[in-house]
Amino acid sequence: xxxxxxxxxxxxxxxxxxxxxxxxxxxxxxxxxxxxxxxxxxxxxxxxxxxxxxxxxxxxxxxxxxxxxxxxxxxxxxxxxxxxxxxxxxxxxxxxxxxxxxxxxxxxxxxxxx
Amino acid sequence: xxxxxxxxxxxxxxxxxxxxxxxxxxxxxxxxxxxxxxxxxxxxxxxxxxxxxxxxxxxxxxxxxxxxxxxxxxxxxxxxxxxxxxxxxxxxxxxxxxxxxxxxxxxxxxxx
Numbered sequence: 025x026x027x028x029x030x031x032x033x034x035x036x037x038x039x040x041x042x043x044x045x046x047x048x049x050x051x052x053x054x055x056x057x058x059x060x061x062x063x064x065x066x067x068x069x070x071x072x073x074x075x076x077x078x079x080x081x082x083x084x085x086x087x088x089x090x091x092x093x094x095x096x097x098x099x100x101x102x103x104x105x106x107x108x109x110x111x112x113x114x115x116x117x118x119x120x121x122x123x124x125x126x127x128x129x130x131x132x133x134x135x136x137x138x
Numbered sequence: 139x140x141x142x143x144x145x146x147x148x149x150x151x152x153x154x155x156x157x158x159x160x161x162x163x164x165x166x167x168x169x170x171x172x173x174x175x176x177x178x179x180x181x182x183x184x185x186x187x188x189x190x191x192x193x194x195x196x197x198x199x200x201x202x203x204x205x206x207x208x209x210x211x212x213x214x215x216x217x218x219x220x221x222x223x224x225x226x227x228x229x230x231x232x233x234x235x236x237x238x239x240x241x242x243x244x245x246x247x248x249x250x
Contacts, residue, residue, distance in 0.1 A: 028181070066142070066227055066240030067182070080235045115181060126172075127238065129181035 026050065028130035030116050036136045042104035045133045049098070049118030055079075056093055057127065058101050059115040067115055073099065106137045140165045140232055144241035151218055152249050159213040159244045161228035166206050168230040173202050173213050176225045176243070185226075186213070218248045 029048040037043050049056050054075050059067035070089065072079040075096040084091065088107070093099040103110055113132040119125040141164045151157050161171070170189045174182040186195045186202040188211070194203040201214040211228055225245045229238040 064242065066229070066242050067238075068240070069237055072235060072237065080237065117182075125236075126184055126187060128184070129174075131179075131181045134179075 028116055028118055028128055030114075030130040030133055032133055033131065034134050034136075036138065037106055039108055039137050040105040042102065043106055043135060044100050044102045045114050045116075045135075047099045047101070047116030047130060049116070050128055053118035053120055053128075054096070055119045055121060055125070056099050057117040057119075058091055058099070059117065061113045061115055061132070063112070070101070103135075106135075108137050111135055111137045140230065140239045142228060142230060142239050142241035144226075144228060144244050146244060147242065148245040148247075150247040150249060153218060153220060155218050155248075156214070156216050157218055157246070159215070159226050159228075159246070161211040161213070161241055163209045163211075163230050163239075165232065166209055168206065168232045169236060170231045171202075171204050171211050172229050172231070172238070173200075173211075174227040174229065176227060182227065215246075218246075220248045220250050222246060222248050 031046050056073045058070045060070050061067040070084045071081040071091045073093040076093050091101045113134050115132045116130045117127040119127045143162045145160045172187045173185045176182050188195045188204040199216040204211045225243040227243045229240040
């Protein structure tokens with residue numbers, strides 16, 4: 025079974041520019057998560073989808089971050105405009121459901137904002 | 139608010155040693171606890187998952203224990219190998235949305 029796919033793997037942008045990340049979860053996984061991992065820290069949940077609906081986006085900086093999961097499959101996370109502190113690895117994960125189901129992580133996208 | 143702490147932040151050991159990584163959490167109302175491994179430039183790989191009703195889980199040279207009442211978990215690695223070098227993260231699942239809260243990780247280096 026194919027794992028969680030993410031692209032691009034690396035991205036370098038200047039502050040105030042915009043950027044988008046893409047995630048394709050494991051087939052059949054209803055729940056999709058976006059995490060932000062700053063260097064030296066553990067991942068922090070940004071947003072959680074159940075099918076194409078948002079379960080929790082309480083830690084998503086909504087003034088600059090947006091995410092969507094059209095058709096309940098793949099998802100995009102966008103930052104506009106980017107700030108220096110957005111430099112991090114953005115991880116996507118998926119699971120079959122939310123009740124005690126294991127999350128499977130993609131390789132992440134490393135974003136550098138200069 | 140749940141806080142997950144991992145000690146030590148970094149650890150270097152010679153090959154063949156047995157070692158213990160520690161994880162503590164402040165709110166014991168969790169569904170489960172997971173240990174992950176993260177290699178540089180890669181995503182997270184789940185190593186062990188302990189349900190809140192369980193005390194320990196074993197997989198090969200790895201053994202994880204959970205003491206929910208005291209808010210502690212340990213990951214025991216037996217006979218360490220250079221290939222075990224990675225960052226080890228623990229995470230607790232909690233809340234109505236079953237979300238994971240992670241610690242900052244322990245960076246392990248096993249020297250040949």
